[in-house]
Amino acid sequence: MFNGYKNETPTATTVEASESSNIPAKGNKDMLTTENQINTPNTLASTSQNVTMSSIDFLNNFINPARVSAGESEIENRHFIARIEDEIDDLGVTEKFYVTTSQGAKRGVKGYSLNMEQMTLVGMRESKSVRRSVLQKLKMLNKPIIDPVVALDDPEFLRGTLLTYTEKVIALEHKVDEMKPDVAALERIAKSDGAMCITDAAKQLQTRPKQLFDFLSERKWIYRRLGSTWIGYQDKIQQGLIEHKVTTITRTDGIDETKTQVRITSKGIAKLAKLLSVEVAA
Secondary structure, eight states: OOTTOTTOEEOOOEEEEOGGGOOOSSSHHHHHHHHHHHTOOSSOOSSOEEEEEEHHHHIIIIIHHHHHHTTOOOOOHHHHHHHHHHHOSOOOSOEEEEEEOTTSOEEEEEEOEEEHHHHHHHHTTSOHHHHHHHHHHHHHHTSOOOOHHHHHTOHHHHHHHHHHHHHHHHHHHHHHHHHHHHHHHHHHHTTOOSOEEHHHHHHHTTSOHHHHHHHHHHTTSEEOOTTSOOEEOHHHHHTTSEEEEEEEEEOTTSOEEEEEEEEEOHHHHHHHHHHHHHHHHO
């Protein structure tokens, strides 16, 4: 385990840049700036920058999260510092960085300010899966910052942005078209309650009874032998799409007669509503 630093909030990241970049030099705002740079598209840059980060920030925000994701245990700061000192010769002086514990207290920890090359060297000592994650984040961190004024004056950038958003709009329109059958199905079954005969189901589905009978027969929901009533296929019964209502009546001659009626369940109505919507749309 990470011996006290797992829930601590780092505050020591620094981004060194030219004055025109207007990036703060120290403190929590610097960490937010760095995180924003990770999500910045690589299109145009107004200034070049050299990213530096405290070793505790690098440990808490890059190394340990990658280790946890890879199923490895977190590394303690003292062991991480020893690894840094073993790997890098030109570290400079030891610094004290302050972190906020989960109880809100400030604590000083030993560390170094690392540049991109040094962080890369340290990251390379990790396992393959951890190394891949760390190096990818460092690569994103080192992407240049967009100057919005310059970007708006660049025709290529504007064309690319317009094309991207046009593709997104087209994709959304296709998604809406795909959802139309489901929406229509929901509208059709909104008032359905329990199983109903095929004639009533046809009314619910806004189609003619004969058309629905033919549809169910073609799709092998129901069948009938010559001179008999419609009967449901066993697989549709097992799926809960249809059921049989059995009624016993007494004829005038005193003989009991059993009649079977195929009925469509609420689940079957919902299924048919979608199938009919797709067929109509096609």
